[in-house]
Amino acid sequence: xxxxxxxxxxxxxxxxxxxxxxEILRPLSNDEAKYIYYLxxxxxxxxxxxxxxxxxxxxxLASLSTKEIAxxxxxxxxxxxxxxxxxxxxxxxxxxxxxxxxxxAIGDIxxxxxxxxxxxxxLMQKEFIKxxxxxxxxxxxxxxxxxxxxxxxxxTIYVVDDLGKLVGVLSLKRLLFAKPKTKIADLFNGKNIISxxxxxxxxxxxxxxxxYDLVSLPVVDLQNKLVGxxxxxxxxxxxxxxxxxxxxxxxxxxxxxxxxxTVWKISRARLPWLVIGMLxxxxxxxxxxxxxxxxxxxxxxxxxxxxxxxxxxxxxxQSSAIVVQSLAKGNDLFGSVLKKIGKETxxxxxNGVLLSSLMYGIxxxxxxxxxxxxxxLSLFTVIIFASIFGTLxxxxxxxxxxxxxxxxxxxxxxxxxxxxxxxxxxxxxxLYHI
Amino acid sequence: xxxxxxxxxxxxxxxxxxxxxxEILRPLSNDEAKYIYYLxxxxxxxxxxxxxxxxxxxxxLASLSTKEIAxxxxxxxxxxxxxxxxxxxxxxxxxxxxxxxxxxAIGDIxxxxxxxxxxxxxLMQKEFIKxxxxxxxxxxxxxxxxxxxxxxxxxTIYVVDDLGKLVGVLSLKRLLFAKPKTKIADLFNGKNIISxxxxxxxxxxxxxxxxYDLVSLPVVDLQNKLVGxxxxxxxxxxxxxxxxxxxxxxxxxxxxxxxxxTVWKISRARLPWLVIGMLxxxxxxxxxxxxxxxxxxxxxxxxxxxxxxxxxxxxxxQSSAIVVQSLAKGNDLFGSVLKKIGKETxxxxxNGVLLSSLMYGIxxxxxxxxxxxxxxLSLFTVIIFASIFGTLxxxxxxxxxxxxxxxxxxxxxxxxxxxxxxxxxxxxxxLYHI
Numbered sequence: 001x002x003x004x005x006x007x008x009x010x011x012x013x014x015x016x017x018x019x020x021x022x023e024i025l026r027p028l029s030n031d032e033a034k035y036i037y038y039l040x041x042x043x044x045x046x047x048x049x050x051x052x053x054x055x056x057x058x059x060x061l062a063s064l065s066t067k068e069i070a071x072x073x074x075x076x077x078x079x080x081x082x083x084x085x086x087x088x089x090x091x092x093x094x095x096x097x098x099x100x101x102x103x104x105a106i107g108d109i110x111x112x113x114x115x116x117x118x119x120x121x122x123l124m125q126k127e128f129i130k131x132x133x134x135x136x137x138x139x140x141x142x143x144x145x146x147x148x149x150x151x152x153x154x155x156t157i158y159v160v161d162d163l164g165k166l167v168g169v170l171s172l173k174r175l176l177f178a179k180p181k182t183k184i185a186d187l188f189n190g191k192n193i194i195s196x197x198x199x200x201x202x203x204x205x206x207x208x209x210x211x212y213d214l215v216s217l218p219v220v221d222l223q224n225k226l227v228g229x230x231x232x233x234x235x236x237x238x239x240x241x242x243x244x245x246x247x248x249x250x251x252x253x254x255x256x257x258x259x260x261x262t263v264w265k266i267s268r269a270r271l272p273w274l275v276i277g278m279l280x281x282x283x284x285x286x287x288x289x290x291x292x293x294x295x296x297x298x299x300x301x302x303x304x305x306x307x308x309x310x311x312x313x314x315x316x317x318q319s320s321a322i323v324v325q326s327l328a329k330g331n332d333l334f335g336s337v338l339k340k341i342g343k344e345t346x347x348x349x350x351n352g353v354l355l356s357s358l359m360y361g362i363x364x365x366x367x368x369x370x371x372x373x374x375x376x377l378s379l380f381t382v383i384i385f386a387s388i389f390g391t392l393x394x395x396x397x398x399x400x401x402x403x404x405x406x407x408x409x410x411x412x413x414x415x416x417x418x419x420x421x422x423x424x425x426x427x428x429x430x431l432y433h434i
Numbered sequence: 435x436x437x438x439x440x441x442x443x444x445x446x447x448x449x450x451x452x453x454x455x456x457e458i459l460r461p462l463s464n465d466e467a468k469y470i471y472y473l474x475x476x477x478x479x480x481x482x483x484x485x486x487x488x489x490x491x492x493x494x495l496a497s498l499s500t501k502e503i504a505x506x507x508x509x510x511x512x513x514x515x516x517x518x519x520x521x522x523x524x525x526x527x528x529x530x531x532x533x534x535x536x537x538x539a540i541g542d543i544x545x546x547x548x549x550x551x552x553x554x555x556x557l558m559q560k561e562f563i564k565x566x567x568x569x570x571x572x573x574x575x576x577x578x579x580x581x582x583x584x585x586x587x588x589x590t591i592y593v594v595d596d597l598g599k600l601v602g603v604l605s606l607k608r609l610l611f612a613k614p615k616t617k618i619a620d621l622f623n624g625k626n627i628i629s630x631x632x633x634x635x636x637x638x639x640x641x642x643x644x645x646y647d648l649v650s651l652p653v654v655d656l657q658n659k660l661v662g663x664x665x666x667x668x669x670x671x672x673x674x675x676x677x678x679x680x681x682x683x684x685x686x687x688x689x690x691x692x693x694x695x696t697v698w699k700i701s702r703a704r705l706p707w708l709v710i711g712m713l714x715x716x717x718x719x720x721x722x723x724x725x726x727x728x729x730x731x732x733x734x735x736x737x738x739x740x741x742x743x744x745x746x747x748x749x750x751x752q753s754s755a756i757v758v759q760s761l762a763k764g765n766d767l768f769g770s771v772l773k774k775i776g777k778e779t780x781x782x783x784x785n786g787v788l789l790s791s792l793m794y795g796i797x798x799x800x801x802x803x804x805x806x807x808x809x810x811l812s813l814f815t816v817i818i819f820a821s822i823f824g825t826l827x828x829x830x831x832x833x834x835x836x837x838x839x840x841x842x843x844x845x846x847x848x849x850x851x852x853x854x855x856x857x858x859x860x861x862x863x864x865l866y867h868i
Contacts, residue, residue, distance in 0.1 A: 017626040145611045172606045177579045192451040213667040233647040243677035251755030267784040277748045281741025288737045302736040303722045307715025314711045321685030350701040
């Protein structure tokens with residue numbers, strides 16, 4: 001590659017699938033990547049550009065002039081072009097747009113830039129195929145052929161009335177096998193048309209596409225006029241990103257990071273929760289210091305501090321994980337809060353009885369009776385409380401529109417640590433009469 | 435609904451989308467559900483059946499006779515039918531199959547039952563559309579029309595040679611706009627055809643479909659003969675399930691559960707990790723008991739036990755979450771283990787210095803110099819070790835083909851608790867000269 005042998009590259013690299021080419025470009029320097037990039041034809045360039053990781057793409061685009069960026073954007077689907085512009089500064093956006101020549105493309109992109117990234121409008125693309133309900137099949141075929149030039153993947157033909165309002169859908173399959181003079185009106189399916197408004201929340205869109213097993217979803221404006229479509233491949237990316245985000249949030253990482261992010265970015269993303277965890281630990285120290293007299297007289301009490309805090313944390317995390325997933329599936333509508341807590345309490349009782357009996361047995365074996373009772377009783381109480389808090393906190397966060405996945409992380413753990421310590425030492429104090 | 439007014443139901447329920455009908459059936463008793471179910475036509479029955487939650491579907495199927503099940507299966511796509519049979523006992527499967535009448539369907543389903551559930555073979559369906567490379571467009575249209583009757587969603591036409599081997603793909607769009615006498619051979623795309631073998635691992639299939647943005651993926655046998663296809667809607671379900679599983683594993687839940695599972699099932703799924711956490715806590719107690727003399731002479735040492743264990747746990751979970759996600763993306767090929775650990779150590783150093791300085795400040799404010807030094811120095815050491823373990827453990831698990839998401843859970847936390855305690859008290863012993 002370093003030798004920049006264009007013929008060799010053409011044969012060995014450019015014939016690959018664009019996703020593979022993107023992978024090859026990743027570790028290269030900007031100059032090398034640019035060299036290979038410009039060996040490709042326009043369509044391939046656009047495909048490869050969208051396959052690059054965000055970090056790599058930003059670096060690569062920064063090395064291009066606004067004129068070069070403008071040329072690239074004209075080859076992209078409108079949603080991809082808008083995404084790329086969304087990552088640039090306002091002045092850069094203006095400059096790039098002023099350099100573009102295709103007025104249709106400009107119109108589409110500027111239109112898309114108006115929508116919030118996390119709404120249906122922000123996810124949709126303007127490339128889709130529509131047919132008027134009053135066309136016959138042969139005319140539709142001619143019109144659609146023209147439209148299809150701009151549209152990479154045709155899944156469904158949207159049927160609109162003379163005002164541009166969405167009235168139904170028509171599969172390519174049905175069109176393909178219909179007689180030329182049949183009217184679209186007699187072919188299309190106008191029942192149970194699933195569509196979303198441009199302002200619909202992206203998570204809601206994902207749920208709808210999943211629920212109804214859709215590969216593309218029409219987007220309409222407030223007047224029910226068809227303005228775009230969302231395709232399943234964008235949705236798959238979105239679903240994956242959301243799952244990753246939840247997983248990271250639950251692990252106490254506050255910004256979206258990848259293993260290729262810089263050391264400082266990773267550190268910064270992890271710091272907030274660690275500080276909260278540390279403050280929780282200091283609060284825990286305060287709680288224990290309140291029981292200093294007890295520790296001095298029965299030092300063995302200190303031995304089981306980690307057991308109590310760890311179990312409180314583990315149980316809490318388990319409980320919130322279940323609630324978080326059930327919320328993510330939109331199940332909140334079907335079970336009342338009280339029912340959830342009731343069930344969670346039953347689970348906690350079952351595990352609490354089992355584990356604290358086991359703990360009592362082990363305690364009796366190695367330590368005295370009083371200690372065994374204190375530890376097992378505290379364990380039981382902590383399991384019950386941690387379950388209830390673990391269930392309640394994500395429900396409360398969700399109610400105030402905060403991502404409940406936050407709860408599964410250090411938040412619940414820290415709270416349960418402090419609470420568990422308090423329960424443990426109070427029970428210890430009471431039973432030891434100290 | 436209770437009054438079983440068929441006309442009312444027909445108007446108000448059956449006209450809904452099948453996903454909505456399934457939602458209505460969910461809370462109903464088997465008899466009520468069955469009543470509504472049999473008011474629907476066959477296609478709608480099949481769609482609704484596949485939309486039901488697994489628990490509800492099993493309950494519902496159990497109330498049907500094998501003959502009734504057989505009738506239902508004939509209306510389903512082959513992969514869905516095989517999935518349902520996969521949930522029944524061997525005798526039931528035999529009985530159901532013997533009651534089926536459509537020999538093609540039987541052949542397809544029996545064939546699919548041979549594949550492992552988590553392979554491409556287990557995910558694929560036998561309904562797809564193929565064209566011979568030597569057909570002209572007009573003949574292809576006639577043949578495809580016949581094939582299309584069985585296939586619900588046509589995304590791509592697979593092009594095969596006279597031996598049935600996959601040689602390329604053809605979009606419906608291209609076929610639709612081609613002249614009748616053109617040969618398929620001149621239309622189809624034979625470059626960079628992405629296909630998988632039947633034995634390919636399901637996770638790998640998901641990665642391939644994501645990477646190449648495919649809506650359907652052809653499946654071939656060892657001789658490269660086309661045997662089925664995997665569609666994106668099945669893959670979306672699979673991706674969601676995997677994400678849920680990872681999230682649960684990371685939260686210390688060992689079986690796949692839903693919030694609708696029974697109390698006992700939920701308890702059982704959560705118990706194993708709690709027992710491990712408890713054993714970890716007992717091990718921690720052993721470690722602390724080794725330092726009983728130190729606690730007796732400096733009881734304030736005990737105050738910071740929760741801080742040290744919590745921080746070790748939090749840092750460890752963060753580190754493994756990053757590794758787990760990077761492994762899930764298949765990035766393991768690009769960064770060596772040593773590089774990962776080096777970077778992680780840098781992150782740990784950054785956060786370690788920041789947090790332990792902060793801790794030192796707080797410690798000086800509230801406690802004595804020695805304690806401030808002990809706690810902040812231990813915190814620093816624990817952060818470094820927890821990061822390294824948090825990074826190594828998922829890598830090791832992955833090497834031995836164990837799901838690395840296990841590591842993010844109580845596993846890493848427990849290990850880091852014990853290790854952190856040991857570090858903390860050793861430093862305390864050294865600095866206090868006790």
